[in-house]
Amino acid sequence: MNITRREWALATACWAEILRAQTGGDPKFAWFEPAMASEIEAIVEQIIPDNETPGAKRAGVINFIDRALAGFDQDKQELYKTGLRETQAKRAEMFVGSTSIAGLSGDQQIALLKAIEKTDFFAQVRTHAVLGFLGSPAHGGNRDMVGWKLIGLDHQMSYQPPFGYYDAEAARGGSK
């Protein structure tokens, strides 16, 4: 038991370190060109919009995607390049005279994404957005655990019962 308790303390310490390392956020990208980053960011900000609650922007999803594409998801770089190229073509066709996705209005961006939502590219960006929003902060997203807070996950390394409303109610001996 001594060993596991010690290791547990270590794991908790690691977690604190992750959170410290994460605050601030690095504006430089490991893989993205800035122009591409702002276009992808415009897409993820419609997938998980920042409104009355934090979304992709506040969570630093673009940093997660950048790290993923530079690291464990290098094999998805090509999909991003070709997917974005095709999306730009679709944008130019739908909104004549526009020059970028980021430059479209919110409604136009949503219309564009609806037009491409069945593509592999969109599916991949959506997956990455969710990973960056709700994954461990250790990967560069979910900054300050805003994703977890949004869904009501109060992150701690251990909990004690009662865990929720109904088991608390049962422990009190009551149920409807």
Added chain:
Amino acid sequence: MSAAQYRPSDEVDFLVIGIGAAGGVMAKELSTAGFRVVALEQGPWLHEKDFRHDEVAISFRAGIINDPKTRPNTFRKTPSETPVHQQAVEYASLVGGGSVHFTANYWRFHPEDFREHSTWGAVPGADLRDWPITYDDLEPYYTKGEWDLGISGLGGSNPFDGPRSKPYPLPPMPVKSSGVLFERGAKKLGLHPFPAPVAVLSKDYHGRAGCVHCGFCEAFGCEVGAKSSTLAAVVPAAVKTGRCEIRPDSYVRKIEVGKNGRVTGAIYFDKNKKEIFQRAKVVVVCANGAETPRLLLMSKSNAFPQGLANSNGNVGKYLMFDNGGIAFGLFEHPLNEYKSIVVTRVLHDFYRSDPKRGYWGGGGLDSRFDYYPIGFALGGLPADGPQWGAEWKKTLAEYYTHIGGTLAHATCLAVEENSISLDDSVKDAWGMPAMRVTFRNHPDDMKNIDFLMARQKEILAAAGAKKIWHDPTTTTETTYSRHLMGSCRMGDDPKLSVVDKWNRAHDVPNLFLVDGSSLVTSGRQQPTATIQALAYRLAEHLEQVAKRGEL
């Protein structure tokens, strides 16, 4: 590292291949009994401190499972189809194997599981058989496993269970809101829910710490060693004997056969892909229901041109998968299912096959909402609603803590065509033929999944769910499984089975197979307790046989 160190040229008493649910038990029991053991594991030897609250690594980067990039498999539904690259089997690839990442449901099979052919008769299109052993043969070893590994539960609380010689060593885990609601709904319907038996410590036990309810449990390695994996519960004891050497990162490609038709040891790749031949008097294969038959098929020799222990062609056949649908219920108040273990209540009212249903099959149901945040956001919300954007985000925020649910654990009929075989057209990262998986559910499996889903929704409705839906990908034909069963089945008749009732290969006197591959029927899934009971039973048998000088 292990205290014991053997040279490959040392002829050890036992070579254990695969240190999972069964292999960990074999390593400990055999070394404790005084034998010299080398245990080989394909994956790494990780420890509590290596595990993290990291869904990205675990679920999206093959964290502790067989990595499709290095260990690809191909899949087809029937032998007439052309196989495609598609991962169809998943197993944990590390010391401890599936016992590290499983949900920890620890159900015994029922007495009737061992003689379903006798009680039901033949099922057309399937090969339903009785086991060569009974529940009573296995009962002492279920008990031994429960006490050795550390299982929490309430003996006697399941009216459908077989007799048990001892209670569980630990009380049940604290009930979660999903368990309270499941129990409430089930009781309204006259059913018999009971506290889930789980391989998680509800209290400190044998020097290990009790569960801290951190919530990163199913699919993850336990960060405090409270999940009763073989990694946490028995491998340390094996090492401590000074007679068992654990060799991680050791991938066996062939079991060798001598002139007399007995096995002599195995060739494996070490971490640097260097080939090593380890000699042994007896080989025990515990590589799981997919890798065990694959290894036998790769072990071709003059004596066994179709693969080791495969003179009757049965190795790899009758593969059984994990069936059962997931139902969700949305409730008024927060359940906070992200905390603690997954399952706290179970019911077995629909376990037995009932001729009135018009098909063969049955199942157990458990209370669970086992979605981590990413998995839920990507695929857990109702499919008819938006899947991205402001409305989706709002639903995600409202639903995550307010969902309970149930999972069905449904029978899988043994069908001869469902199998593990070799795909010589695709190689793994070591140049070995990829695993080819052929699987298509028997029609009765699908009828049963639908029947159980209707019961699941009734329970959620009776529990007061405001909205009920299910994951449609879990009620269609199974194409992916973590339970890998039946591919080297046990039986008395050497023409119809691969191992005898003592897990000895019919063809080879000093070769034993014990893992999911031995199972004759699927039970109602949750095979770990039965796999481990078989391992405890085999270890005791080997000790007795060795003492009589009959090995």
